[in-house]
Amino acid sequence: MPDDMSRPLIRGRCEGRSSTHLEAAMSEPGAPVIGILGTGDFSRSLARRLVTSGYQVVVGSRVPKRSQGLFPEEAEVTSQMEAASQADLVFVAVFPEHHSTLVELKPALAGKTLVDVSNGLRINQEGPSNAEQLADLFPESSVVKGFNTISAWMLQVGPRDGSRQLWWGTKYNRFPNWLDRWLTRRKQFGLCSFLCAVLHAIYSLCLPMRKSARFKLLDAAVKQVKDGLENSWVDTEVWRMELYLSVGIMALGLLSLLAVTSLPSVAGTVNWREFSFIQSTLGYCALSMATLHAVFYGWNRAFVPDHYRFYLPPTFLLVLILPLTVLLGRLALFVPCVAWQLRRIRRGWEKSKHIRFALPDDEYHNGLEDVSNV
Structure with a gap:
């Protein structure tokens, strides 16, 4: 167990490197490929930090063309299946109620490390945690819980206007440049x-x-x-x-x-x-x-x-x-x-698109439907 805990999640980085190399804007040759599933606030902030640190980042999105402009040019935005297949380490930046939509990626994620960055809605909720639910869905993958105390605003200050999101019915439309x-x-x-x-x-x-x-x-x-x-x-x-x-x-x-x-x-x-x-x-x-x-x-x-x-x-x-x-x-x-x-x-709902997903338990519905407009 101590050996497992001391093993780094991301391999292939040269040790003893000075902090000035963290400012590199381009991915280094031979660097591990980091995958991110999801295109929300945390995903965009994390991708920008990873690219700045010199990692090769691939982002999995349901609609890659729509999300391309949200990420740095150095990050590749592709489908979720391609991102899961290319990545050596995968960050799951998806809300827990949408974990079941990733089941089709199970073969591509087998044997890989998944980092769950979600947090529960309740402080002391009973039952399995978000990471435990993700581990149940992907038994052949190693699930790690991280970023509990780090918010997207700490990684990168991003805009968040509730009135415009309500008007558009989605959080994926870009705000005007002045706003x-x-x-x-x-x-x-x-x-x-x-x-x-x-x-x-x-x-x-x-x-x-x-x-x-x-x-x-x-x-x-x-x-x-x-x-x-x-x-x-x-x-x-x-x-x-x-x-x-x-x-x-x-x-x-x-x-x-x-x-x-x-x-x-x-x-x-x-x-x-x-x-x-x-x-x-x-x-x-x-x-x-x-x-x-x-x-x-x-x-x-x-x-x-x-x-x-x-x-x-x-x-x-x-x-x-x-x-x-x-x-x-x-x-x-x-x-x-x-x-x-x-x-x-x-949390990913859109009024114009419908896919079906499974909620964990009835007691955790919190008023959400079993049909997600995402």
Whole structure:
């Protein structure tokens, strides 16, 4: 057993090679052929990394012509049978409910090592794991489970727009170039928002040191004395300021967490589920807190005509348009019928194509049909 565990999965690589060779863009002569079954996000990211590392990559697809443009030019995109026959090592980048569609590849995969990169939908699900189910389907192959803690976003930042995927009914259509470039800049935009939040917090802490702020405070005190007011406490203003500061601090804290997890040294220590939760769920929470921060700042001034100078709305109303649009669009994708359809599309479903597959057990159906539109 120790000898088996120490044996490398990929043979044929020269040992003692410097790290500079990992930047090679072309496959090296004599390098083992790495096969990838599936053309999803993880498959594309993995293929790009393998090609960059100098391996010869062949990708198996049901429709090679459609998937050709999704992969690097150095990677060969062909049918699943040809990819399984040529490869020395095969990565199975297919969702577990579609494993049965690969049964016809059993003769070509006999005696080869299969690496299962899928993860279960539940943390502590009962019954066999995804790798065990794959091993049952391919008893003549050696099945290895890997990449549990590595997500496609860690390998390569890829675009993922739920609204367009719902409209098209598939996840395989390419986004326009402008949208593709925009979505791949999400990390940079997030870091810029964190920088702006930090500068805003520092500026707010420096307000008491400004002469204008001191003069404004003195003017308010003089006015209170002239009016004969003993107590200037206003419950509405106090609650407004408390809420304004509280949600602002929460937004800064969430953005700080997002910025820290964006560091390569930190992102490499979390698994794909944790990374997705922090960058996606907490990202929307940070956006919600920042939006509420602007709402509490404006309070009821949106309904006061005096604040519409030159017939223009207050600045905080203009700032709220974009984040509110994003949050409302995200809430629309949370509607059960829409979320269920989007989840099926991202797991390979297409509304125009039908093949039959077998689910593992009834208890793991999770509402999915036994006919897959893939």
